Amino acid sequence: MMTMGELPLDQVRTLLAVVDEGTFDAAAAALHVTPSAVSQRVKALEQRTGRVLLLRTKPVRPTESGRVVVRLARQLTRLERDAYAELGLSGAGAGEPTRVSVAVNADSLATWFLAALTRVPEEPALTFELRREDEDHTAALLREGLVMAAVTSSRDAVPGCSVRALGRMRYLPVANPEFAARRLRGAALVEALAAAPVVAFDRRDDFQDGFVRRLGGPGAAGGRRHFVPTSEGFVEAVAAGLGWGMVPEAQAEPLLRVGRLAELAPDSWVDVPLYWQQWKLDSPALAAVAEAVVSAAAEALR
Structure with a gap:
């Protein structure tokens, strides 16, 4: 062997x-x-x-x-750089900032994750390479060795990785108030949502469909479907009245307060559990990032 x-x-x-x-x-x-x-x-x-x-x-x-x-x-390169840094020796990558690659979902990136990175100590010097991917698929980038860590919805550890719970991101079903009055009036909510125009992140996004199915409907495929592949753009598309959508609570609340969004089902929401997965390496750089992320998530997530 x-x-x-x-x-x-x-x-x-x-x-x-x-x-x-x-x-x-x-x-x-x-x-x-x-x-x-x-x-x-x-x-x-x-x-x-x-x-x-x-x-x-x-x-x-x-x-x-x-x-x-x-x-x-990638793991050997990470360990080698950490060893040179700790020993104060010159070598491959010596004197260069340590690069940490992380896969993170768009909604975390738009709400709490960047603030988490500002908590990472300035020494040792780090640079970040962020790969945006849906939380259901970030673990695949870990599995392929493309990133060192990931914010993921999977609590099942990728081989060679450790897992820590971060918290739950809450999503609210919302729409522009005029859109809601025009499109969602006079019918049972589940039927109205199934037929009304809907905003989705991309063609893999079935989050809105899943919400309608949870209410007992067939999904959200009956109406027009608009694809908006950025978190900020998604929220703006819903607020502008293109369709209804599931918006992170942190992004929805300011718009709810000023009347740009209306909750469609105040007693219904979806909580998505998030986890931090990272390589099992004794790497000071990776450990510093992990502590910053876990600390920020404890304040930002439910």
Whole structure:
């Protein structure tokens, strides 16, 4: 059986460079070697593992086995940088800010998450690479090794990761008051919601449909469906009267107070539990981010 010690680090790092840069030529430029050398290292790694690790598309994409090696490469890079920093030694990445990649859902990004990052201590110096993704899909980015941590709706730990509960984000069914009076009057609410125009984040977003089904209806597919793929734009589209939608409580409350939004079912809402998942690494940078996020979430979420 092959041990991880048999995977040459130069080959592992080369695979990571190809995935990050998207092409063999770009990876060669980043590594200051020839494209031929990059190709030979990747082929040697595939022969050593006995698996195809890359799909030679444009951009290249890792296979399922390749994602395992990519995740290993990112973790090794993180540990190496932390070790150099703690020892005060020069080396790969020495003197550069530590980059922390996190997957986070759009609604958290628009409400509480950025404020959480301001709580991270200034030392050691960090930079953040945020990947916006639906909370139901952020765990996949962890699994693929594309991020070190994620705000996710899954409490089931991704292999090699730890999980901490953050709290619940509450969503309210709301609409522009004039829209509600025009479109939702004179019928049972569930029937009116199922037939009225609705705002969705993207084509994967069935949150509004799920709410109507919870009320006993067939979903929200009977009316027109508008797709608005930003959290702020989604709220503005609902407030402008394009359709009704499920809006985070933190974004809805200011607009409810000034009359730009009206609650459609004051006794009904949806609470989405959120969790923080991160690699199981003894990394000071990752630990500092985790503590800041958990602390901010305790104040912002239910």
